[in-house]
Amino acid sequence: MNKKSTIFFLEPYVHISIGKAEILLWNTLNKKYVNIENDTYFSERIKKIRSKKNCGVIELDQSILLGKGNKKTLNEIRAKYIGDIIENLKGQKPVSIYPIAKLKTDFVVNKESDSPEGKKIVHLLNEITLHLNYYADDKIREGHKQFIYSIADKSTHEAVFGQISKLISDSKNSYLYNCNVMGGNILQYKSLNNLLPVLREHDFLKSFYFHFENFNFGLFENHFHKYYEDDKFNFNVFCFPSAIDGTKYQEILAFNEKHDIKLNIVFLVQSPGDLKKVTESISNNAFEIKPYYNGNNIGFFRKYVFPSEKEILKDENDTSMKDIFAKEAFNILHFGKIYVTPHGEVYSSFHEESIGNIRDSTLQELIYNAIFKRDIWLMRRNKVKPCKDCVYNFLCPPVHDYEFVMKRHNLCNVIF
Numbered sequence: 493m494n495k496k497s498t499i500f501f502l503e504p505y506v507h508i509s510i511g512k513a514e515i516l517l518w519n520t521l522n523k524k525y526v527n528i529e530n531d532t533y534f535s536e537r538i539k540k541i542r543s544k545k546n547c548g549v550i551e552l553d554q555s556i557l558l559g560k561g562n563k564k565t566l567n568e569i570r571a572k573y574i575g576d577i578i579e580n581l582k583g584q585k586p587v588s589i590y591p592i593a594k595l596k597t598d599f600v601v602n603k604e605s606d607s608p609e610g611k612k613i614v615h616l617l618n619e620i621t622l623h624l625n626y627y628a629d630d631k632i633r634e635g636h637k638q639f640i641y642s643i644a645d646k647s648t649h650e651a652v653f654g655q656i657s658k659l660i661s662d663s664k665n666s667y668l669y670n671c672n673v674m675g676g677n678i679l680q681y682k683s684l685n686n687l688l689p690v691l692r693e694h695d696f697l698k699s700f701y702f703h704f705e706n707f708n709f710g711l712f713e714n715h716f717h718k719y720y721e722d723d724k725f726n727f728n729v730f731c732f733p734s735a736i737d738g739t740k741y742q743e744i745l746a747f748n749e750k751h752d753i754k755l756n757i758v759f760l761v762q763s764p765g766d767l768k769k770v771t772e773s774i775s776n777n778a779f780e781i782k783p784y785y786n787g788n789n790i791g792f793f794r795k796y797v798f799p800s801e802k803e804i805l806k807d808e809n810d811t812s813m814k815d816i817f818a819k820e821a822f823n824i825l826h827f828g829k830i831y832v833t834p835h836g837e838v839y840s841s842f843h844e845e846s847i848g849n850i851r852d853s854t855l856q857e858l859i860y861n862a863i864f865k866r867d868i869w870l871m872r873r874n875k876v877k878p879c880k881d882c883v884y885n886f887l888c889p890p891v892h893d894y895e896f897v898m899k900r901h902n903l904c905n906v907i908f
């Protein structure tokens with residue numbers, strides 16, 4: 493290094509994303525960013541900064557730096573608090589610590605040393621979705637392959653209470669955070685009165701899902717009135733926007749108010765008209781919108797669901813360095829989640845093969861299979877095409893179920 497040199501560094505809160513055509517420098521604090529074309533003076537410097545041996549700093553060549561394009565890039569980087577330069581008068585190379593994600597050791601599961609019998613592996617479980625029965629109505633075909641939704645099937649088979657109760661009890665050594673309970677009509681599930689006290693014994697959230705069409709106020713009250721005050725019990729009703737004009741919808745709102753139970757309404761929307769109806773009609777009620785892909789409404793998704801480059805980079809994108817580290821390590825949407833059908837088959841994703849059946853597999857075996865024999869828990873956006881070459885891969889949501897249904901990973905309006 494020369495006696496006097498100009499040292500360039502990037503701030504530790506800046507996300508560096510190297511794509512096929514460009515590099516993105518994203519300031520996670522003020523959400524400002526700079527795009528740098530690949531194969532330019534600066535892109536090469538930035539790649540070198542990331543190399544361990546450079547300790548987060550790189551020397552800049554003064555004469556090249558004076559060139560018009562480079563000066564402009566440097567000024568932009570400095571103005572957005574993304575990086576800076578210092579004059580190094582002493583000739584000693586400074587160090588800038590750039591954070592690198594490191595997983596806590598008790599989280600890491602090693603394929604060789606952790607057998608399916610290992611207790612530690614159940615720590616990875618954080619959500620169970622129990623399907624108690626099937627939904628004979630098939631207005632929403634394979635909705636369960638797009639989001640949390642009932643499995644449409646004419647079968648009258650029900651989940652075996654003893655098996656699901658064992659699964660719940662085996663999860664006591666995990667960090668289970670939430671248990672979704674759903675079906676075609678869970679109020680008709682024969683063992684519901686046995687299941688509810690079992691669920692109550694545990695500290696995790698219990699999220700129950702009903703269908704507007706077959707929601708029965710009397711049965712609901714009979715089964716759940718004891719749990720209205722329990723803040724670990726929450727209730728959701730799937731509803732089509734067309735129901736908003738009917739009297740039953742008003743009855744649900746009145747029931748909600750009378751019992752103060754905050755029934756969350758989950759609207760299944762498929763078109764701009766659906767969306768308009770929901771957004772115009774909803775006042776103070778708790779609600780959620782689930783866009784449903786019916787095979788013919790890609791235009792709706794393109795316009796209302798897929799983000800544009802501008803939306804990904806907007807100030808409201810609250811992706812932090814911590815989020816980025818988590819996204820680099822695993823699929824934060826799917827990790828730790830399992831789904832159990834009324835027949836006891838367990839999936840880490842309905843787009844992959846089953847990981848076992850609760851009838852004859854232990855929880856440890858199921859989790860072992862999910863992490864080592866299936867892909868979804870560790871399927872990160874930088875591992876799928878074309879997102880792996882896109883600079884926005886860790887600013888976008890993790891790989892999710894719609895992508896498998898639509899058979900493409902780039903559910904966005906970004907062209908690169």
Ligand code: SF4
Pocket residue numbers: 804873878879880882883884885886888901902903904905906
């Ligand atoms: S979905 Fe993929 S291609 Fe689209 S912006 Fe995100 S990472 Fe890029």
